[in-house]
Amino acid sequence: MNIEVDKESGFCPGVVSAIRKAEGELQTRSSLYCLGDIVHNSVEVKRLEDQGLVTISRDDLCTLRDTKVLLRAHGEPPSTYQLAASQGIEIVDATCPVVLKLQKKIRNMYETEPEAQIVIFGKHGHAEVVGLVGQTHNMAIVVEHENELDKIDYSRPVRLFSQTTMSVDQFKRLSEEIASKMHCPADLQTYDTICRQVANRIPHLREFASRHDVVLFVSGRKSSNGKALYGVCKEANDRSYFVSQPQDVTADMLSGAESIGVCGATSTPRWQMEQVAEEVGSLLSSCHQ
Numbered sequence: 001m002n003i004e005v006d007k008e009s010g011f012c013p014g015v016v017s018a019i020r021k022a023e024g025e026l027q028t029r030s031s032l033y034c035l036g037d038i039v040h041n042s043v044e045v046k047r048l049e050d051q052g053l054v055t056i057s058r059d060d061l062c063t064l065r066d067t068k069v070l071l072r073a074h075g076e077p078p079s080t081y082q083l084a085a086s087q088g089i090e091i092v093d094a095t096c097p098v099v100l101k102l103q104k105k106i107r108n109m110y111e112t113e114p115e116a117q118i119v120i121f122g123k124h125g126h127a128e129v130v131g132l133v134g135q136t137h138n139m140a141i142v143v144e145h146e147n148e149l150d151k152i153d154y155s156r157p158v159r160l161f162s163q164t165t166m167s168v169d170q171f172k173r174l175s176e177e178i179a180s181k182m183h184c185p186a187d188l189q190t191y192d193t194i195c196r197q198v199a200n201r202i203p204h205l206r207e208f209a210s211r212h213d214v215v216l217f218v219s220g221r222k223s224s225n226g227k228a229l230y231g232v233c234k235e236a237n238d239r240s241y242f243v244s245q246p247q248d249v250t251a252d253m254l255s256g257a258e259s260i261g262v263c264g265a266t267s268t269p270r271w272q273m274e275q276v277a278e279e280v281g282s283l284l285s286s287c288h289q
């Protein structure tokens, strides 16, 4: 029996750095507020909450004064920084550098080309997208699906960006669709701002999933890259299962399998994938007794 934990799965550098920042702060103070889940993984959030991290909502932020608040890797709109400053709140900024760079690029574009429409390919309401749209005084147009393309005025210049965790193929398709509608093709500029930490995992995961009989994909249910990367495994291997914790693994899932691969999202800690692999080992040994 072969059980393999994928070496390339697990936290991306942005998430590692945010968690390190939180842990560093918690060494010198008993608690620290974090605006939103620090990572879309409830088990890891719980581990940090046990160390003193307190997850708060935007409404909670409005009630705080003279304290410290950590901003997670997804980033925040300028209004969050303004609110914090007005309430004496010190920000521990764990925005991923890749997201910060994208925010800056969108802000510059908005300021230097006021006649252009900023279009962001991304998920409505996702924290990163809220942070990106905030760079444009909420003027940017968010497009999640092709059927939303009628929001764009094709007689005017368009500058197309992407949320960092979207699919490269979908971005290409969307760019082509927009290009075909433009009155003047030269008015369209597209910027593929997808983070390769996610995109580069796709070919690897395809290969990983297809060389195992069964794949256990470990991720929190709220993780958008978790859903996307699980979809990649499922396409490559129909016996791919989405699990959030070791208890989700059942003997039925493993039935007849000789090779089991355990992998996960960019928000999945390695220790969690290892726990799932251990659960597989103990389920298999109890089946053979």
Ligand code: SF4
Pocket (backbone or CB within 6 Å): 012, 013, 014, 015, 073, 074, 096, 097, 098, 099, 164, 165, 195, 196, 197, 198, 266
């Ligand atoms: S996926 Fe990329 S952009 Fe997002 S937090 Fe990780 S490193 Fe940063």
